[in-house]
Amino acid sequence: MNANANANPAPVEKPLPQPSALSKAYWEAAAQGRLVLQRCTACGKVRHYPRLICDACYSDAVEWVQSSGRAKVHSWTISHHAFHKGFASEVPYTIVTVDLEEGVRALGRWPTETPLKIGQPVQARFVTGNGRADLVFDPA
Ligand SMILES: [Zn+2]
Numbered sequence: 267m268n269a270n271a272n273a274n275p276a277p278v279e280k281p282l283p284q285p286s287a288l289s290k291a292y293w294e295a296a297a298q299g300r301l302v303l304q305r306c307t308a309c310g311k312v313r314h315y316p317r318l319i320c321d322a323c324y325s326d327a328v329e330w331v332q333s334s335g336r337a338k339v340h341s342w343t344i345s346h347h348a349f350h351k352g353f354a355s356e357v358p359y360t361i362v363t364v365d366l367e368e369g370v371r372a373l374g375r376w377p378t379e380t381p382l383k384i385g386q387p388v389q390a391r392f393v394t395g396n397g398r399a400d401l402v403f404d405p406a
Contacts, residue, residue, distance in 0.1 A: 277352075277355075278350075278351035278352045278354070279352055280350065280352035280353060280398065281350055281352060282397050282398060283398070283399070288316045288317070288318060289315075289316045291316075291330045292315075292316050292330075293399065295330070295332075296392050296394070296399035296401070297392075297394060297399050299391065299392045299394060299399075300332060300392075301332070301333040301335050301372075301390050301392070301401065302330045302331060302332055302333065303330070303331055303333050303366070303368055303370060304316055304317070304328050304329070304330060304331075305328065305329050305330075305331045306320035306322065306323060306325055306327065306328060307325070307327040307328060307329050308320065308323050308325035308327045309322050309323040309325065311323070312331065312368045312369055312370055313370060314366070314368075314370040314371070314372055331368075333366055333368055333390065334366075334367055334368070335366075335389050335390030335391065336366070336367045336387070336388075336389060336390075336406065337364035337365055337366045337367060337372070337387075337388050337389070337390060337403065338364060338365050338385050338386065338387055338388065339362060339363075339364055339382055339383065339384055339385060339386040339388060339403075340363045340364055340365050340371060340384070341362075341363045341384070342360055342361060342362040342363065342376060342382050343360070343361050344358050344359070344360050344361075345357060345358060345359055345360075345361060346358045359375060359376075360375065360376035360382070361373055361374070361375060361376070362374055362375070362376040362382065362388070362403050364388055364390075364403055366390070372390070372401065373401070374390065374400075374401035374402050374403045375393075375400060375401070375402045375403070376402070376403060377393075377402050377404070378404065378405070380405055386405065386406075387405075387406035388403040388404060388405060388406050389403065389404050389405075389406040390402070390403055391403075391404060
């Protein structure tokens, strides 16, 4: 029998974001701890996640705007199974869906044990380091 059969396997690294031309500005801001959103310069509609064209007027004219990070809880889920081995040591963890005050929905981690309530005010922030920028929401 192999003496190392019961040894802990080497930890698996979490996957890193792979910015595309479309999402590059989002990830660059995220690395600086800033949440930015696309805004259509033709009609003014804000959108998130980054998309090529506006779903209201079909324009591809876009600018990036700073989000306040203020939001309210829409829903949440508690993940008991890691979708990637890099997250296995963190389960269970909570993913919260929020409505940002700019009128778009976003997903992030809920890093506390504080119980959630629908409509609860929250504040966005990024946890950065090791090439990562993870969006989290804290009670406001
Ligand atoms: Zn538009």
